[in-house]
Amino acid sequence: MKLIYFAWVRERVGKTEEEIDPPAEVATVGDLMTWLAGRGEEYAYAFENAKVIRAAIDRHHVRADAAIAGAAEIAFFPPMTGG
Amino acid sequence: MKLIYFAWVRERVGKTEEEIDPPAEVATVGDLMTWLAGRGEEYAYAFENAKVIRAAIDRHHVRADAAIAGAAEIAFFPPMTGG
């Protein structure tokens, strides 16, 4: 699946997007953030306070308990500040 | 004092404005409407339902119990429908 990062999540991870293939036990968005945080210093920094990070699956807002099975594109970003 | 009429009050009275000199016992806006209603058929028609008619003294909205002493210009009109 494809991951996309925005704003300071993007800056901390150091990339705008990437393809990943997480292990089967990574079932939810929350699991995915925990798994990502273990991938290195920049990910640990980006996801150190996972509670404030928002996620979208295939361009719909989801909560941390949303299942990632079947997702084509998962985005992580800070709370939005548009308008 | 000067009286000014607007909208259907004006149409019923048949004039846009006039100078009047009511007797001393006409103390309030309500008294004035009653006194005007006795001045002829067109006035009786205009003021037949005095409760719905609004008044302004010197360009400020007033209630029927407002005193008319000292007023230079009193206006009578239906409820407003601007905007």
Add this chain to the structure above:
Amino acid sequence: MTTTIRLQREAFDVAAEVAALTRGRTDIGAVVTFTGICRADEDGAPIAALTLEHYPRMAEAEIARHIEEARARWPLLGMTVVHRYGRLVPGEPIVLVVTASSHRQAAFTAAEFLMDFLKTRAPFWKQVETFAGTSWVEAKAADDVAADRWSAPPRREVR
């Protein structure tokens, strides 16, 4: 604060009024405009035109009093009210309110406040011209209800 009140027969230019209120300023973060337009129907019946009658000096004074009240109640940076009179056909603009503030809530709230008061307290009267004759538009109870909500203390604290 920039305030403008104009009563006129002519149409108005919303963009020009907004530009006059905001030009050269960088403290304004929110501009709300309300434009009231003559519809082709009134209470479900087709109309040919509206004729607006007004009480000239009082209309200006009454609008000024409400602009002053809005200024006292909300943190505004500018307000414009333009109201037309005379004969207007469907599709023509009748009234314009523009409010400017640093934040959106004050701008929205003040625009609604000014419109509710223009509907119920500004000395304007609409005469409807139908294909059968003319009649005076009756005041709507819903407009009085809308205006009455401003008698209570400001209801919304969010900005």
Add this chain to the structure above:
Amino acid sequence: MTTTIRLQREAFDVAAEVAALTRGRTDIGAVVTFTGICRADEDGAPIAALTLEHYPRMAEAEIARHIEEARARWPLLGMTVVHRYGRLVPGEPIVLVVTASSHRQAAFTAAEFLMDFLKTRAPFWKQVETFAGTSWVEAKAADDVAADRWSAPPRREVR
């Protein structure tokens, strides 16, 4: 109903957007516009510019979902949302919402609803450029409070 959603780098023309929504129609009685403008300060500190980052396809989809919700909740005749991205300096417009209805209350309410959702749910992020460096604007609790009021059934019945 006419609806327009556009995300763009370029400035927008409020008058042209309103004209596109109302041209040739005589059923629209009320048009509300909201323009959000880049201020020269953020939380009291002077800024040099804002840079807006967005999530392109999701931003359009999310705005479309809220336009659809507004259409279901209020009697609207047209809605336009234009949101800019990229670098903007103080005084430049950021966002435009236009709503049209036969009566004013629906137009005002839908414009506030759309703005509250653009602030809290549309995937845009503002980075502030000060004379000392850059930082990301933090989401404001007041904006969440404003958005939460729409979860309850429509509060105002007046039109």
